[in-house]
Amino acid sequence: MVREWDPRTASSAEIASLLDTLNAVLAADLPQDPPWRESSLREYLAEVMPGERRISWIAEEDPAADGSPGAILGQVHVLLLGNIGVLEVLVHPSARRSGLGRDLVLRAARRVYQEGFESIGVEVVGDTPAVAFYESLGFSREYVETRSVLDLSSVDWAELAEMSTGLGAGYQVQFHPGGPPDELIEAYARAKAEIRDIEDGELRPSSYDPQRLRDSLDCLHRRGMKPYIVLALHEQTGEVAGLTEVVVPAQHPTRADQYDTIVVQDHQGYGIDRAIKARMLLELRSAEPQLTEVQTWNAQANEAMLKVNAELGYRTDRDWCEYSIDVAELVHRIDTTR
Numbered sequence: 001m002v003r004e005w006d007p008r009t010a011s012s013a014e015i016a017s018l019l020d021t022l023n024a025v026l027a028a029d030l031p032q033d034p035p036w037r038e039s040s041l042r043e044y045l046a047e048v049m050p051g052e053r054r055i056s057w058i059a060e061e062d063p064a065a066d067g068s069p070g071a072i073l074g075q076v077h078v079l080l081l082g083n084i085g086v087l088e089v090l091v092h093p094s095a096r097r098s099g100l101g102r103d104l105v106l107r108a109a110r111r112v113y114q115e116g117f118e119s120i121g122v123e124v125v126g127d128t129p130a131v132a133f134y135e136s137l138g139f140s141r142e143y144v145e146t147r148s149v150l151d152l153s154s155v156d157w158a159e160l161a162e163m164s165t166g167l168g169a170g171y172q173v174q175f176h177p178g179g180p181p182d183e184l185i186e187a188y189a190r191a192k193a194e195i196r197d198i199e200d201g202e203l204r205p206s207s208y209d210p211q212r213l214r215d216s217l218d219c220l221h222r223r224g225m226k227p228y229i230v231l232a233l234h235e236q237t238g239e240v241a242g243l244t245e246v247v248v249p250a251q252h253p254t255r256a257d258q259y260d261t262i263v264v265q266d267h268q269g270y271g272i273d274r275a276i277k278a279r280m281l282l283e284l285r286s287a288e289p290q291l292t293e294v295q296t297w298n299a300q301a302n303e304a305m306l307k308v309n310a311e312l313g314y315r316t317d318r319d320w321c322e323y324s325i326d327v328a329e330l331v332h333r334i335d336t337t338r
Helices: 012-029 041-046 100-114 129-136 157-164 182-193 210-222 272-287 303-312 327-336
Strands: 002-005 053-060 072-081 084-091 119-125 140-151 171-177 225-234 240-249 255-263 293-299 315-326
Touching: 002 100, 012 041, 012 072, 012 084, 041 053, 053 100, 072 100, 084 100, 100 119, 100 327, 119 129, 119 327, 129 315, 140 303, 157 272, 157 303, 171 272, 182 210, 182 225, 182 240, 182 255, 210 225, 225 272, 240 272, 255 272, 272 303, 293 303, 315 327
Parallel strands: 084 119, 255 293
Antiparallel strands: 002 053, 053 072, 072 084, 119 315, 140 293, 140 315, 171 225, 225 240, 240 255
16 A cells, blocks of 8 residues: 655654665665664654655555554655655565555656656665666666765774874864854855856755755754764955865764865865865764764766875765656656556
8 A cells, every 4th residue: 555654743653664664675785884773764754945845655564454554665755846856765675576666656756747847856876776677767867976985993093183184274174063153154155156066966956055054954953964064264264165064864873974075166285175074084083983984975077086085095885876857758658567
């Protein structure tokens, strides 16, 4: 049975069952990734940015003989933002190749079409069954990043401390748990805006104006995701010359997510990128002692950042791909092959 589902009002049993399915998918497809926890999972599924909407459906087993609800075998949600619907599908490994995934995609695609959106996109992890699944539905690959993972147990902390001080004169490095202070929000947003066309997939857009940046930070906190910021201030102008962002999610607190690392063009060549990323790792060692790994994503063409990551000890893991399709075409393709 497939039905529309709201995580805000879902029972605790439903949240726990969905978590079981999510972790079964991770164990099958990404066995090196840490299992997720129930901490703030409801909020993670429910909270969105202003102007965005998320619509979800679940697929359940038939109720048991005693009338208790069946386990959740699959879930789909679509995030409506900008002019695209961003899809995410989970199907328990025991229910794969049953047509359930196609049914869930069709359910979401029909709603995206009804809402007036023209395209639908999805993030697909390389070397998993999802690649063949979405390509069989007609999705086209639009953008590719490489995920890299740093095992903190392998870090030479003395060397890292030396890296953190290896930047040119005239810059001050600051650490801000929770996000940049409000007096730096505008300068911070300007630094992010400078690279908006260089390394930014459509499905995970960055925040380039001050209010959207504030909204983004607030949304992260509401979803149980703790942001940490290290920035380099240019002492002469007070401008943000470089920044790096890491988020520690309550749902998998042993592995942090590296978000943007940016060095403004006029300040490149002074070792800022390596210094601020090294400083971040040193701060996280104290602020989040349960951390064992940090993962980051970079465009394959961004050789400079890939080189910095390698110097810090990151090891490339697998591709992370964005796929998209015209939503009317997707609905037609699935309907005609059912």
